[in-house]
Amino acid sequence: MGSFVGICAACRWLGAWRGFCAVVCAALLHSGAWAIGTPAGTQIPNRATLEYVYKGKPTTAVAVSAPVVVAKLINPVLSWQDLAAVPVLAGEAARALTFVLTNTGNGTETFQIIRNNTVAGDVFHPVTSTVGAIYIETGGEPGLQTSGPHADRLYVPGVNDITLAADASQVLYVLSDIPGATGEGARGNVSLEARSTTPGAAGAAPGTAFISASNPHVPVTPSSVAVVGLTRGQAAAVGGYMVHGVLVTLDKSVANRRDPTGGTQVVTGTELTYRIVLTVNGTGTVQNLTFSDPLPGGLTYKPGTLVVDGVARSDAADADQAAFAAGVVSATFGDVAAPAVRTIEFKVLVN
Amino acid sequence: MRKNPVAGALLFMCLAWSALTAHAQGAIEVMNSAEMEQQIKTADGKVEVRRAPVKGAVPGTVVVYTTTFRNTGNKPAAGVVIKNPVPANTTLVPASAFGENADISYSADGGKTWAAIDKLKVKTADGKERPAGISEITDVRWSLRGELGAGKQGEVGFRVVIN
Numbered sequence: 001m002g003s004f005v006g007i008c009a010a011c012r013w014l015g016a017w018r019g020f021c022a023v024v025c026a027a028l029l030h031s032g033a034w035a036i037g038t039p040a041g042t043q044i045p046n047r048a049t050l051e052y053v054y055k056g057k058p059t060t061a062v063a064v065s066a067p068v069v070v071a072k073l074i075n076p077v078l079s080w081q082d083l084a085a086v087p088v089l090a091g092e093a094a095r096a097l098t099f100v101l102t103n104t105g106n107g108t109e110t111f112q113i114i115r116n117n118t119v120a121g122d123v124f125h126p127v128t129s130t131v132g133a134i135y136i137e138t139g140g141e142p143g144l145q146t147s148g149p150h151a152d153r154l155y156v157p158g159v160n161d162i163t164l165a166a167d168a169s170q171v172l173y174v175l176s177d178i179p180g181a182t183g184e185g186a187r188g189n190v191s192l193e194a195r196s197t198t199p200g201a202a203g204a205a206p207g208t209a210f211i212s213a214s215n216p217h218v219p220v221t222p223s224s225v226a227v228v229g230l231t232r233g234q235a236a237a238v239g240g241y242m243v244h245g246v247l248v249t250l251d252k253s254v255a256n257r258r259d260p261t262g263g264t265q266v267v268t269g270t271e272l273t274y275r276i277v278l279t280v281n282g283t284g285t286v287q288n289l290t291f292s293d294p295l296p297g298g299l300t301y302k303p304g305t306l307v308v309d310g311v312a313r314s315d316a317a318d319a320d321q322a323a324f325a326a327g328v329v330s331a332t333f334g335d336v337a338a339p340a341v342r343t344i345e346f347k348v349l350v351n
Numbered sequence: 352m353r354k355n356p357v358a359g360a361l362l363f364m365c366l367a368w369s370a371l372t373a374h375a376q377g378a379i380e381v382m383n384s385a386e387m388e389q390q391i392k393t394a395d396g397k398v399e400v401r402r403a404p405v406k407g408a409v410p411g412t413v414v415v416y417t418t419t420f421r422n423t424g425n426k427p428a429a430g431v432v433i434k435n436p437v438p439a440n441t442t443l444v445p446a447s448a449f450g451e452n453a454d455i456s457y458s459a460d461g462g463k464t465w466a467a468i469d470k471l472k473v474k475t476a477d478g479k480e481r482p483a484g485i486s487e488i489t490d491v492r493w494s495l496r497g498e499l500g501a502g503k504q505g506e507v508g509f510r511v512v513i514n
Contacts, residue, residue, distance in 0.1 A: 038514050044414075044441060045438065046385060046436070047435075050381045052429065054379070054424060055378075055426055061380075065385040207407075209406065209407035227409045
C-alpha cells in the first residue's frame with residue numbers, strides 16, 4: 001500500500017455497486033440458514049488497539065471502523081399444508097386449501113398475497129369462493145372458521161397485507177368453489193403467491209439491494225439496505241383439489257361435559273361425551289366404511305357407553321359391528337350409499 | 352472484467368481513508384476498516400477477490416477487518432502489538448487472520464489470556480478445560496516480530512461472518 005493521502009468521496013461509490021450482487025449472492029449461497037440471523041438494523045462496531053514503544057515511551061493508539069449495519073434480508077417462503085389434494089365434490093362451495101407463509105429473513109416485512117386459479121396442467125380451474133378468496137388465520141382455532149367466536153379474518157389486498165417479524169409464520173386459507181360439471185378424479189389447482197411490498201423487491205434477482213427509504217424498519221444510511229434473498233422477494237406454492245364422486249366427512253365434537261361436582265370443568269374425573277358424525281355426500285357408494293379412534297393417554301374409556309346411530313352397542317368385538325379394544329373405539333359400516341349420515345357416541349373419563 | 356491495478360489501489364486507498372477513523376497518536380498512525388470481499392471471475396476463468404465497502408450485509412456475509420498502521424516518526428517503534436476483538440453478532444472465519452511478520456494469538460475470554468489457535472482453551476461449568484471452538488474466540492492479537500522502522504507500514508486483520 002502506498003501513501004495515505006487522497007480523500008475522495010466519489011471513490012467511495014466507485015465500484016461499490018459493481019459486482020455487489022456477486023458478493024451478496026455468494027453470501028446467500030454460502031449461508032445455509034438465516035432463520036436466526038442477526039436482526040436487520042443491528043450495528044456491528046469494531047475498535048482495534050495498537051500498543052508500541054517509541055523512544056522508550058509505551059503508547060497506545062486506537063482505531064475505530066465505521067460500524068457495519070446488518071441489512072434486511074427479504075426472504076419469504078410459502079408452503080401448501082394439506083398433505084394431499086383436498087377431496088371435494090363437484091359443485092361444492094367454499095372449500096379451503098391451507099398454506100403457511102414464513103418470513104425467513106432477519107427483519108419485519110410485509111407481503112401481499114395473490115391467488116391464481118388458472119394453473120396450467122390441471123383438469124379444472126377452481127373458482128374464487130363467493131364467501132371470500134383468502135382468509136388469514138386469526139381466530140386462534142386451527143382450521144378455517146368464517147364466522148363465530150373463532151372467525152378468521154378475510155384478506156383484503158392493500159388493507160391487511162401480511163406483516164411478519166423475522167421467523168414469524170402466518171397460516172392462510174384459500175377458499176374455492178368447485179365447478180358443477182367436474183368429473184370424478186379431476187384435479188384443480190390454485191397457486192398462491194406472496195410478494196414483498198418493498199417497492200421493486202418482488203421478483204428481483206437474489207442479492208438485489210435497495211436503499212429502502214420507504215421501509216420504516218431499516219434506517220436509511222449508506223450501509224443500510226434491504227437485500228432480496230434467494231426467493232426473489234416473493235414466494236409461491238400450489239395447492240390442489242381432487243374431485244370425488246362420493247365423499248365422507250368426519251366431524252368430531254364433545255357433545256357433553258360433566259365434572260365430578262356436576263359442572264362442566266375439565267378436571268380429573270370429568271366425563272366427556274364424544275360425538276362423531278360421518279357424512280357421506282355425493283353420488284355413489286362408499287365401500288367398507290370403517291371408523292377407528294385411538295384414545296389419547298389422558299382419557300379412559302367408560303365401559304358400556306358406545307352408541308352407534310342411536311343404538312347402544314357392546315364393547316366386545318362381536319356381531320354388533322362396534323367395539324372398544326386395546327384403547328381403540330371402532331365401528332364398521334360396510335358399503336354405504338350416499339347420501340348418508342352415521343353417528344358414533346361414547347363416553348370417556350379424564351385421568 | 353480486468354482489474355486495473357492503479358485504479359484498484361487508488362480505490363482501495365480512498366475506501367480505506369473514507370471508511371475509517373484514524374487516530375494519529377504518537378509515532379504510529381493506525382486505521383481500522385470493515386470491508387466486504389467480492390469474488391469476480393475474470394475473462395480467463397480465474398477468480399479474483401476484491402474489497403469493497405460494506406453494503407447490504409445480510410447474515411452470512413463475510414466482513415474483512417483490516418488494521419493498517421504506519422510509523423510516521425523518525426525512529427523505529429518496538430513492541431508493536433495489535434489487538435482486535437471479534438465483533439458481537441459475528442463469528443471468526445477459521446484461519447482467516449492475516450499479518451506479515453507477526454505472531455498471531457487468540458483469546459476466548461475477552462483478552463485476559465492468549466494462546467495459539469490450537470492451544471486455546473475454555474473453562475467448562477465444572478472447572479475443567481476443553482479446546483475453544485471457533486465461535487468462542489473473542490479477540491485476536493498480532494505481535495510484530497522485531498521493530499517497525501521509521502516510515503514502515505503494515506496491515507493485519509481477520510474475516511468474520513455475520514451471524
